[in-house]
Amino acid sequence: MKENRAAIAAWRELIAYQAEALYRTERELKAAGAIPLAAYDILIELETAPQKRLRMYDLSQACVLTKSGATKIVNRLEKMGFLTREKCPSDLRGFFAVISAKGSAAVRAAWPIYRQCIEKFFRSALSENEINALAKMLKKLRGNLPDFMALSCAE
Numbered sequence: 001m002k003e004n005r006a007a008i009a010a011w012r013e014l015i016a017y018q019a020e021a022l023y024r025t026e027r028e029l030k031a032a033g034a035i036p037l038a039a040y041d042i043l044i045e046l047e048t049a050p051q052k053r054l055r056m057y058d059l060s061q062a063c064v065l066t067k068s069g070a071t072k073i074v075n076r077l078e079k080m081g082f083l084t085r086e087k088c089p090s091d092l093r094g095f096f097a098v099i100s101a102k103g104s105a106a107v108r109a110a111w112p113i114y115r116q117c118i119e120k121f122f123r124s125a126l127s128e129n130e131i132n133a134l135a136k137m138l139k140k141l142r143g144n145l146p147d148f149m150a151l152s153c154a155e
Contacts, residue, residue, distance in 0.1 A: 025117040034110035035082075042073050043082060043107045046099035053098040055088060082106055 026037050035043070045062045046052055054062065060070035074097050077083050082103035088094035099107075126134065 021117075021121045024121055025114065028117050029110060029113050032110075032113045034113050035106045037114075038073050039077055039082065040107065040110050040114060042070070042077060042097075043099055043103050046083060046097060047104055047107045051098075052104075053086070053096045056095050056097060059097050077103065 022037065029035065029037060029040070034040075041063045042059065045059055046054060056070060056074070057067065059074070060067050063070060065073070074083065074085070078085060080102075081100060083100055084098050085095045086098055088096055123131070
């Protein structure tokens with residue numbers, strides 16, 4: 001157990017930081033009247049995608065969501081007019097999610113708040129060297145995980 005203490009402590013700090021940073025970011029977005037973080041994550045992927053559209057599978061993978069989780073958020077965003085769905089011509093069962101002008105405007109409106117949260121809750125506490133080292137460590141950790149989508153596609 002003794003040799004695991006440092007790993008367990010680091011794990012707990014990582015989880016606690018992630019939960020608190022997301023909670024605070026969500027609170028800041030809400031206070032500013034911006035879209036929620038989950039909506040921002042979906043819409044920014046569409047905003048930056050070629051032709052501002054992605055197949056639902058690719059969108060869920062980019063946002064690290066299950067297919068059902070992505071579908072729920074996309075359904076909500078579609079009802080709000082932030083995106084539309086288009087049939088995929090090469091796969092009659094498949095759909096593209098396509099960001100609308102209203103969705104693009106929502107992303108632009110949320111970005112200054114989101115950027116400020118990144119600065120306040122992350123960047124201001126670390127040096128450039130620490131950020132680079134952390135980025136490498138997190139990439140290594142994610143690379144060590146089993147394929148997320150392979151585990152969730154059975155839903």
